[in-house]
Amino acid sequence: MSNRVIAWIDQRFPLSSFIKHELTEYPTPRNLSYWWNFGFLAGFVLVLQVVSGLFLAMHYKPDTALAFDSVQHIMRNVNYGWLLRYMHSTGASAFFVVIYLHMARTLYYGSYRAPRELMWWSGQIILLTIMATAFMGYLLPWGQMSYWGAQVITALFGATPFVGDQIVIWLRGGFAVGDPTLTRFFALHYLLPFVIFAMVFIHLIALHSVKSSNPSGINLRAKDNIPFHPYFTIKDFFGLGIFLIVFCAFLFFKPDFFIGTENNIPANPLHTPTHIEPEWYFLPFYAILRAVPDALGGAVAMALSILIYGALPYLDRSKIPGGARYRPIYRLLFYIFVLDIMVLAYVGGQPPVGPVVSINRIATFIYFGVFLVLPFASIWEERWLRARGLPPAVQEILANEASQHGARQ
Amino acid sequence: MTASSDDGNAPQDPARRDFLGTVTAAVATAGAVAACWPFISSMNPSTDVLAEANTEVDLSGIAAGQMQTVAWQGKPIFILHRTPDEITAMAASNGGKDPQPDGQRVKNPQWLVVIALCTHMGCIPNKNSEGWLCPCHGSVYDNSGRILSGPAPRNLDIPPYTFATADKIVIGKS
């Protein structure tokens, strides 16, 4: 019976061949470690956010007079409203945790290098869209931190030469953040997940065309690939279990860990909180913004600090396969960079007085310095590694690549 | 021109056809861009937001040395009633980073009217006896709203305003 149904569908839609091609026969390197779980986890959190957000939207009111109270209404009166709301707010942080780990894995193993540039870039667009979505979502509860965060970030666009003021007014729909701003942020907060879904689709199509990278950094022989299903569905689901334990620990025991206490006060346009700080996932970039003493320069530096990742496939000039594992200098740069981001995140959350200011500037300098040093360091490192003697297998791969490259020209 | 002159399929004048194609594409693009305008414009302040563009303030209740914060176009405005000491001190200095004589910043030296948003990133500075201190990144302003130190690039902005009577101002009209 079910066979006949499937046969009926297969005549009209490539169902079986799709499942075969993308799951049960999709070749996956058998040496993938748990670091390769985070893409799946990001997809899971995306679905979680869309579902919890949809149900929240059935009770939330995007109107400055009602917004704050409607969130309290969700928390107190709506059945399981507290669960939906905390799921959504904890989910936002979880999203950034898994995405940042996913990116850290890509950096460590050099997975952004040819032929996976388009995966890296589509991922960049996904990251930027998620950041915009998170930023707009944070305004919706209409608390003090929501209001002043939006006020400060929209004011950044005022640094645009010539038309800065008009752009800020256009973004806000008024002279300050107000009702029009709240309503449009809600509309866009609902729209952008569709854009994210579309980009994730492109990300996955690119993945299934270039296939997964793996810890060795070289393409495995066909016999060293195993089908995605069931081997990696199982591995992903196991990782999901671990993730859910951590996620639920926050969700049920520390639900307001990621919500600033200041945000329990309704927005007041005539009173600034004593200390404005963005959500933790924006802190490193916020620190870079503050490091530059000029408004336009700060905004440009912050934009650059995110966009510069797109240049990595070109900045990394080494041909040695494999990421940090087989490249000592690159590994050193990777750890300096990760440490530096943590320093930036820390100072981004501190009031900018005393030593914080200079630490902030030095860390910003190092952040960009790593990108600037990479082209030279990678060339030098390749020369050094070759002189030291590469394993014969790697030499063979490099020779093959070189001859292919020569043949193409 | 008639279409019967040759085999009927080959274009007689390919350059002419390309030209028409280009023109069609250009007009269509211009039309599509123009059609975006209503959507973009709808995000600008609506007429009711613009209608609240003026605020009247009665100054008689503000004693010398006191400051009042009022809302104008959703933005806070500081109205500072300066004491004679403050007036002389401010007239004597020229500010700091963004020098400007005090005379250019007031209509009546007793009354300082400034937009209460730090020119750095828009926080509301806190009043102290020397002027203002921004809680966000530590910009310091004097009693003329001029930037003395900190990351803010400009002096506090002056809104357009007029004295309707001796103790009433209209903010938004100059």
Ligand code: FES
């Ligand atoms: S907003 Fe006032 S110092 Fe930055």
